[in-house]
Amino acid sequence: MDRATSLEKDKQHVWHPFTQMQTAGEPLCIVRAEATSLIDANGKSYIDANSSWWVNVHGHGHPYLAQALQEQFSQLDHVIFAGATHPQAIKLADRITSLLPEKLEKVFFSDDGSTAIEVALKMAFQYWYNKNAPKKRIIALDGAYHGDTFGAMSIGQRGAFNKPFEHLFFDVDFIDFPVGEARSQSLIHAERILKSGEVAAIIVEPLVQGSAGMRMYDAVWLDAFVSLARKYGALVIFDEVMTGWGRTGKLFAHNFCEQEPDIVCLSKGLTGGVLPLGLTVATNEIYDAFLHPETAKALLHGHSFTGSALACAVANASLDLFEQPETWDSIEWIEERHRFFTDALKAHPKVKEIGLCGTILRFEVETGEGNNYFSSIRDKAYNYFLDRGCLIRPLGNVLYLNPPYCISEEELDKLHVVLLDFLDDL
């Protein structure tokens, strides 16, 4: 099918995510990808500056991942995961638990970030239910994003994205994002809620809130928040769906913390972005609360693709890549290069709120209208970058880069140069 026909059919039959189809421009028609490059139907190439929605951490078409996928397909593609198991899932669970804090021992498989979150919420609520001490409330951070299914939406920032469903959400207390004065205020607020004894769990995106605009906060505050939750007996859930896999400079964001979570959610870069897979990893203490002669006390949850052998095989191969020093050299090098670039950014009159955490660089463009997801800067920047052969996806007036780790020096420098050119042309 030629490009024009493809796009015509796309318009007729495809409903795209997060897109107002009436006003949306023509989508890119990407036919091939290699390492950091996305290649469209005209043969034009784009640097994938946001790792295709933060998932392709090793870039596209990695030969080692491709080989793992092919080999697995020839052995076992998929098998029902209730009443059956398979070597790749076992291996993955074993490896993941060895990378997480010691007490996190039990791995539940699901399909993506949102389902990993749903599972975490069900674990938390049912944990208290099974203990005959039901607790109903959750504490989350202002600006949180945990996915687009109902439970995940409930614990996320309320607003235009989920307004039509608001009446269906359960009770969640949001505390202010911990910067400036809010650092102490939000802890006081949290303690007041926790004292009620009704809080089943707290949940955070540790250190970096992705969708809120890659907003960053510090590990000292997070440790204090977790300690409070512990003091009042609430479970602690870390949503590392975005922050995992080296994004923050360490394998997981919680590696910067002293306190440990009870539940960790993983997805996105878990398979190197090759196939969807979600994991919810819990402590033995939580797991034990589901052990009972009655089936009804079990975690009666699952998805058709739970524990996909193909996805597990690629995840295991991706873990192999994280065992290579070269991967960490790249992560370190990207952070250094970003840091160097922030000096140029700091001097720019249109730039504010620069943040750098591992391979994530973000800043806000001064528009005079505040931080607004629907800012017109968003489209302007998006198109400007496309023209220059780079794909970014601004979050309102927040521009950010979180490239695949295989990005070359030349490509990263190009992204930095285009950012500066864009700001100069404003």
Ligand SMILES: *Cc1c(COP(=O)(O)O)cnc(C)c1O
């Ligand atoms: C993307 C994301 C999710 C949801 O993951 P999906 O795979 O898109 O369902 C959850 N939490 C965080 C922090 C995310 O960035």
